[in-house]
Amino acid sequence: MPITITRRRLLAGSVATLALPAFARAQGAVKPRLTAISQWSAGSDGAAITALGKKFEEKGGVWQHSPVPGFTTEMMNKLRAQIMAGDPPACSQLKGPEIAAWSKIAPTVDLDAVVAAAGYEKVVAPDLAKLHKPGGKWIALPLQIYSTNMLFLSKRAMDKAKADKIPVTWADFNDLAEKMKAGGVPYPIANGGTRPDDGQKFEAALAGISPLAYRAAIMNLEKKALEGAEIKAAFAQVRKIADWMDPNVGAQHFSTNLKRFVDGDMGMMIMGGWAQGVLRNAGFKFEDFTIAPGPCDNGKPVFLLNADAFIFWQRKEADLQAGQTLMAQLVMDPAIQTMYSQITGSIPVRTDVDLSGEGWSDGQRTTAKALKDAIAGNQAVLSMAHNMAQENGMTAAMIDVITEYVKNKTIKPEQAATRLAEAVEGAR
Amino acid sequence: MRERSFAPSRIFIYLAVALIAAAWLAPLAVVVLNSLRTNEEIAQGSMIGWPQHLAWSNYAAAWSGFCVAETCAGIRPYMLNSALVTIPATIFSTLLGAIAGYAVSLWRFRGDNWIYGIVTLGLFLPQQMRLLPWTIVLRDIGLINTLAGLVLIHTIQGLSFTTLFCRNYYVAIPHELIRAARIDGAGFFRIFWRIILPLSGPILIVTVIWQFTHIWNEFLYGVTFTTGQQQPVTAALIALSAAVADIPQHGVQSAAVIIAALPTLLIYLLGGKYFVRGLTAGAVK
Numbered sequence: 001m002p003i004t005i006t007r008r009r010l011l012a013g014s015v016a017t018l019a020l021p022a023f024a025r026a027q028g029a030v031k032p033r034l035t036a037i038s039q040w041s042a043g044s045d046g047a048a049i050t051a052l053g054k055k056f057e058e059k060g061g062v063w064q065h066s067p068v069p070g071f072t073t074e075m076m077n078k079l080r081a082q083i084m085a086g087d088p089p090a091c092s093q094l095k096g097p098e099i100a101a102w103s104k105i106a107p108t109v110d111l112d113a114v115v116a117a118a119g120y121e122k123v124v125a126p127d128l129a130k131l132h133k134p135g136g137k138w139i140a141l142p143l144q145i146y147s148t149n150m151l152f153l154s155k156r157a158m159d160k161a162k163a164d165k166i167p168v169t170w171a172d173f174n175d176l177a178e179k180m181k182a183g184g185v186p187y188p189i190a191n192g193g194t195r196p197d198d199g200q201k202f203e204a205a206l207a208g209i210s211p212l213a214y215r216a217a218i219m220n221l222e223k224k225a226l227e228g229a230e231i232k233a234a235f236a237q238v239r240k241i242a243d244w245m246d247p248n249v250g251a252q253h254f255s256t257n258l259k260r261f262v263d264g265d266m267g268m269m270i271m272g273g274w275a276q277g278v279l280r281n282a283g284f285k286f287e288d289f290t291i292a293p294g295p296c297d298n299g300k301p302v303f304l305l306n307a308d309a310f311i312f313w314q315r316k317e318a319d320l321q322a323g324q325t326l327m328a329q330l331v332m333d334p335a336i337q338t339m340y341s342q343i344t345g346s347i348p349v350r351t352d353v354d355l356s357g358e359g360w361s362d363g364q365r366t367t368a369k370a371l372k373d374a375i376a377g378n379q380a381v382l383s384m385a386h387n388m389a390q391e392n393g394m395t396a397a398m399i400d401v402i403t404e405y406v407k408n409k410t411i412k413p414e415q416a417a418t419r420l421a422e423a424v425e426g427a428r
Numbered sequence: 429m430r431e432r433s434f435a436p437s438r439i440f441i442y443l444a445v446a447l448i449a450a451a452w453l454a455p456l457a458v459v460v461l462n463s464l465r466t467n468e469e470i471a472q473g474s475m476i477g478w479p480q481h482l483a484w485s486n487y488a489a490a491w492s493g494f495c496v497a498e499t500c501a502g503i504r505p506y507m508l509n510s511a512l513v514t515i516p517a518t519i520f521s522t523l524l525g526a527i528a529g530y531a532v533s534l535w536r537f538r539g540d541n542w543i544y545g546i547v548t549l550g551l552f553l554p555q556q557m558r559l560l561p562w563t564i565v566l567r568d569i570g571l572i573n574t575l576a577g578l579v580l581i582h583t584i585q586g587l588s589f590t591t592l593f594c595r596n597y598y599v600a601i602p603h604e605l606i607r608a609a610r611i612d613g614a615g616f617f618r619i620f621w622r623i624i625l626p627l628s629g630p631i632l633i634v635t636v637i638w639q640f641t642h643i644w645n646e647f648l649y650g651v652t653f654t655t656g657q658q659q660p661v662t663a664a665l666i667a668l669s670a671a672v673a674d675i676p677q678h679g680v681q682s683a684a685v686i687i688a689a690l691p692t693l694l695i696y697l698l699g700g701k702y703f704v705r706g707l708t709a710g711a712v713k
Contacts, residue, residue: 037655041496041497041667041668042494042667042669042677043677046495050495066655066656067496067497067667068663074648074651077652078651081559081560081572081652081653084564085564085567085572087567087572255471255675255676256475259471259473281675282468282471282675283468283471
């Protein structure tokens with residue numbers, strides 16, 4: 001009995017001692033501190049998050065960022081390890097449906113009050129907002145947007161085709177590709193050979209043929225839509241695209257062929273908005289290419305959303321909590337979103353940011369306008385190829401079918417549609 | 429003699445070997461060439477090509493200039509981290525493996541084969557399976573995000589291989605040697621230090637090369653259990669390549685890869701002939 005008391009006293013004593021510094025901080029001015037992990041380490045991504053950290057420090061915070069590059073897998077391993085160790089970062093990069101999935105593993109921070117104070121919900125695309133409040137409450141905040149179906153047109157290839165009209169529908173697009181081919185462009189479609197690259201061609205085709213079918217089939221996985229005529233039509237369009245691509249590209253990054261694109265040996269590129277940053281940093285000029293929204297048969301822009309975001313994990317420490325609030329405020333701040341997007345070449349999540357001023361490119365303005373119009377026409381949908389529409393396992397199952405179809409030209413569009421439906425069924 | 433060396437079959441063999449060597453060396457050649465080209469040159473031309481002028485600045489940037497997010501120190505600090513993990517972990521795992529191999533091969537006891545079997549089972553466990561157990565262990569002993577934690581992981585996981593190597597080598601040592609020593613009054617460790625270890629040269633070189641290469645090149649644990657300034661060089665290398673909105677830094681990346689590969693390359697160049705000799709030593713007996 002006496003031992004127990006001593007132990008208890010000892011415990012109480014040590015707890016009090018441990019809590020004292022935190023208590024003292026809570027009493028006085030707490031210096032906001034943020035532990036963050038992201039995969040942004042190099043290039044303009046690294047520069048953008050470094051700039052965000054500077055702003056955080058300017059506001060009196062302590063910025064502790066650990067980049068865990070190597071794309072998703074390594075960062076997820078790290079996040080899992082930290083959560084298991086009971087030491088999750090105050091916030092970490094996470095995107096798409098993975099936000100909902102991971103929010104079941106560890107408690108997240110309810111951001112509703114901060115979001116309401118910033119008036120953020122009104123200016124975010126509805127489908128995007130939904131992803132970041134899986135249980136009805138905001139637990140994550142999108143940071144920047146890219147569209148995955150922008151159409152890049154090579155000036156020199158356009159000259160060879162003697163064309164100057166930007167294609168709006170898939171029929172226009174196919175027409176232009178034929179003209180390019182006839183005009184001596186060996187490969188009217190520029191391509192890399194990676195899985196997301198193939199996935200983007202399919203999602204651009206389907207969303208451009210019918211945004212409604214895209215939403216039903218790819219986002220909601222409705223069986224009827226998955227077996228629908230639009231899917232077959234999309235595969236048929238992808239086959240045309242594949243016939244215009246260089247088959248000898250292998251599993252290369254799209255940037256490997258940028259020179260061929262600019263030189264006019266490859267004509268059009270369906271790629272995310274990030275490609276303009278890559279083109280610029282590779283030393284090419286904006287006069288070398290034109291950017292437009294991807295083709296859409298109903299003539300209105302269709303926008304495939306790809307958004308990076310931060311999820312916030314619950315911490316008990318007062319300084320980390322203060323840091324989370326500060327970070328949330330910063331991420332939603334129009335000035336910060338402007339700064340961030342101007343560094344990376346993305347567009348701000350907030351649709352009320354004015355892009356007419358200096359520091360924005362025409363490509364970014366086009367993209368932002370496409371997003372606004374797409375939201376107005378209910379044609380802003382989530383990218384499958386970049387893990388926004390489905391969780392990673394489901395996405396992988398779908399891309400397997402698509403990528404095989406792109407490479408193996410003996411597969412008929414009807415067969416591919418059946419395979420896609422089967423793959424979805426299998427991955428459910 | 430001259431006739432033999434010019435026999436058609438000989439020429440064919442040399443040709444085949446040269447072709448295979450060229451195929452194997454081609455990627456390395458591309459990396460070496462790209463390490464001397466500027467990014468613009470690569471982007472404006474092709475991935476494969478001669479440098480127009482030698483861009484040694486890639487090596488300077490890779491060694492001490494490039495930025496991983498907020499820190500701009502190149503791979504130098506991470507090379508040091510890798511050395512601080514690899515050297516002790518290689519020594520510990522080799523030594524412990526030698527002792528364990530010696531125990532299960534020459535110091536027979538009940539269940540020795542079982543223990544040996546269980547230890548070598550570790551070879552068949554995929555790395556990913558071990559991530560969570562290690563997370564819990566490192567958390568409980570407070571070694572998360574430390575180089576010491578990585579040393580512990582690599583020492584323990586290396587035991588499966590080092591025990592296997594040493595045991596297979598020691599099995600060939602005559603038991604009479606041990607028996608004679610025991611009659612003379614030598615104990616377990618005295619026999620190990622005085623008799624076994626001096627006989628172990630070839631196999632120790634094999635295990636050291638093997639362990640050093642594996643630990644130096646290991647990536648998953650390094651990236652998962654350490655952050656920021658604690659990361660080994662493999663994790664830092666990935667940091668250099670992960671840019672979405674930017675042209676890949678092929679020139680600097682290539683230079684960094686070459687620098688990071690130098691220690692293992694040196695180990696192989698210096699110890700390569702012993703490697704094969706050591707591995708086959710047991711087999712020939």
